[in-house]
Amino acid sequence: MSQANPAPPPLIDTRTSGRALGSEVVTPLVLFGLTVLLVIASRWISPSLGGLHQVSAIIVLSAFLMVVAFGQQMVVLIGGLDLSIPSLVTLGGILTYAWTTQSGWSFIWILPAALVVTGCVGALSGAGVAWLRIPPFIMTLAMGIIVYSASLGITAGTPRGHASPALASLFTGRILDLPPIIYLMVIFVIFCTLLQSSTPFGRRLYALGTSPTAAHVAGLPVGRLTVATYAISAAAAGGAGFLLVGYAGGATLTMGQSYLLPSVAAVVVGGTSILGGRGNYVSAVAASLLLTTFSTIISSVQILEGWRTIIYGLVILVAIGALREDLPLWFSRLMQRPAPRQPAPLVASDSK
Amino acid sequence: MFKTGSLKRLALGLVVGAGLALGGLGGAAHAADAKKYKIYLSLSYSGNAWQSEAANIVKALAATPPYDKLVDLKEVISGTDVQAQISAYESMIADGANGIISFPISSSGLNKAIRRGCKKGVLIWVYDGMVTEPCAYSVSYLGSGFGENTAQYLVNLLHGKGNIFLSRGVAGNMVDKRHVDGAMSVFKKYPDIHIVADYYANWDDQTTQLETAKALAAHPDVDGIFAQAGEDGAIKAMIASGRQKLPFLTGENSNGFRLALANPDYQKRGFNGVSSGSPPASSGVAFKLMMEQLVNGRKLPFHNVLYPLPWTTAEEVKICTGDRIENGCNAFPASKVPDSFVTQVFNEKWLPEASLVSALEGKPTPGATIQPLPGNDNFQQAPDMPGIDCNNCTPPADLYKLTKVKPFNG
DSSP: OTTTOOSOHHHHHHHHHHHHHOHHHHHHHHHHHHHHHHHHHGGGTOTTTTSHHHHHHHHHHHHHHHHHHHHHHHHHHTTOOOOOHHHHHHHHHHHHHHHOOTTSTTHHHHHHHHHHHHHHHHHHHHHHHHTSOOOHHHHHHHHHHHHHHHHHHHHTTOOOOOOOHHHHHHHHOOBTTBOHHHHHHHHHHHHHHHHHHHSHHHHHHHHHHHOHHHHHHTTOOHHHHHHHHHHHHHHHHHHHHHHHHHHHSSOOTTTTGGGHHHHHHHHHHTTOOTTSSOOOHHHHHHHHHHHHHHHHHHHTSOSOHHHHHHHHHHHHHHHHHHTOTTHHHHHHHHHHSOOOSSOHHHHHHHHO | OHHHHHHHHHHHHHHHHHHHHHHHTTSOGGGGGOOOEEEEEEESOOOSHHHHHHHHHHHHHHTSTTHHHHEEEEEEEOOSOHHHHHHHHHHHHHTTOSEEEEOOSOSSTTHHHHHHHHHTTOEEEEESSOOSOTTSEEEESGGGOHHHHHHHHHHHHTTTOEEEEEEEOSTTOHHHHHHHHHHHHHHTTOTTEEEEEEEEOTTOHHHHHHHHHHHHHHOTTOOEEEEOTTHHHHHHHHHHTTOSSOOEEEEOOBHHHHHHHTOHHHHHTTOOEEEESOOTHHHHHHHHHHHHHHHHOOOOSOSEEEOOOOEEEGGGOOBOSSSSOOTTOOBOOTTTSOTTOBOOOOBTTTBTTOOHHHHHHOOOOTTOOOOOOOOGGGOEEOOOOBTTTBSSOOOOTTTTOOSSSOOOOO
16 A cells, blocks of 8 residues: 555545545535535525425426437547537427427327437547547538528528427426426436446446557457447437427527537536546436526625626636545545645655 | 620610619619719628518618619628628718618617718718617617507506516617616506516527527416517417416517417417517618618708607408508508518508518519609607717607507506
8 A cells, every 4th residue: 555655654544435435426416415515505596596496497407408418428538529419408398399290199209310410420439539530520510500501591590390299298288396308307317327437338438538548458349439439428318309309499590509508517517527537427417406506506606797607607616626536535534534724735744 | 895895885875874764764864874883782791580670671762663773782792790781881981872771780789880971971860770870870669668658558458456477579679778767667566567587589580489499488477478570480389388477568560460460269268468579671661761762862851860660459350361561451461471580571651662572572563663652741850869869969858758659557
């Protein structure tokens, strides 16, 4: 142990127990904790906040972000970035809207069809990244522009189709006083977490993100993994577009626009390393909830718009600061013993 | 070479022949000069229903006889960046444009380019938005009092008392400021009207829905919503929130909003309001005025033409049966257009050529020909609004006067 770490023995002990706590557990717990605190504190702003209605509204509003953040996170895990998300949300929405017939339950086949089409677009991006060695952000930016422009050209600016009452009932219906989409999201989150953490595919993505060279040497099919990851990201965006059609009752060419930066924010605030290889979906879900909760509360406070965005930016900074790597260490130190009277570096030098 | 030359001559002959035929029918005889006017359609951004419809109307008119023989229309989309639209204008002027018809992204940022164009004799018309450069022409509803009139309508529905949301446009935008200033001139007279939430929804349906949903979670006791474009999203948010009683809503001209106003189920749940605001038809009127200036040498006594405020209350919503907008109908069945479709694409006096197909696809209405616009006394000048259509000017004292609705007293 002491060979592996040059620091003196007492420090090693704390670090080891800090690791035991693990950022995988701490990050989502801190984020969920902050969210709950915010919800409780919001009663002070408006007495109607903090109730079941608000909580269910927040979960519904963050559902779209959670879905796109899943795709974005997969791409970030392998060290990439997906800038085509807004266009693919739009494409998914336009297809869903155009294919919907008034018969009601047509969305049963529309969802897989939309996922396949958007997934294929994503696979093209992945192929460009994996085999043509185009930097991910250039490749996905270009793909996004192409998809958006094609959508604009084909729809002449006004996507047409039919609203689906059955799809809308995911949001307007109630099962045990909650909209059905909430139950679906729980299933989605469990499924995605298992895909990431407990399947060979998921584990290989971490290996690939940590070191593409090592992954290649270890015999992982790097190219195919990359293509699959971008396809999943695009399909997730398409799925979000599908859900948005249910929520908004229609598709517009701007429907995906507001999801690019939030998807990156949810992933990064959720502790995923932008360099790849580290992060987990539960944290991104927690971050989506936190960001949505915060924006819900901040928009009900009567202050100038400029201040709202400044505060929003500060909260993201604070959240990222609070989730630094050494946070588990700091926590476990706090739990293990009373805070030392002298500053820690001094203790270390004393023991030398 | 020779072959194409003769083909060209043949085409010219056909055009001249067609022009003479039209002339014989009492149409525009100017087609005979066979020269096509080079017109540019400059859009800043595109992608929302409003922008597409306004652009499609211009394209449809340019393809409607006799303009189809007179106009060579090119469309340029430059995005939300002012610089990009400036350079788009510059290239159009350099290319020898006869006219530019444009949705301006900024009321002051384009002035230098516009001035340069005017000096070179390019006719520059803007629609919906206005510019402070006096040599440009405009057709816009901005001076017609959308903010104050819809605000007063909302106050009247609420009998001067209640909690309201302000669903705003783009932060820092002059148009949003004009609407909200007008609205506040009304709201501040009623101490029992409480604005419990205000949010910027960027004139976008989906943003409006998300922001309204957030505000509804915080303030379920809301009684009315003052909205700008994007109001259809506010309805979607109300419905998705699962509430029984629906707040009143004032907003712009989306088909979804008009259908909701006429929806008996929503009416039973207390829904009411007025549909008003920005008409995409203003692009068509601007284009026709420009063409009459170019072709017939029409003279206008002023540069800023006021588009009268569209105004449709719940009782006035009438659903069209066909693709033509006739017999006073003002909304379409949900099977024909999406909820985000902006209905105000037609004007009986000024734009009888427009129909659903022109707004949705940019194609001319079958069988339609361009009808001449009425004389100058049918048009009204827009009031001076500093920062919107003029610089260093004073707005009239009665800028926020009510034109559509009487104030509620006690």
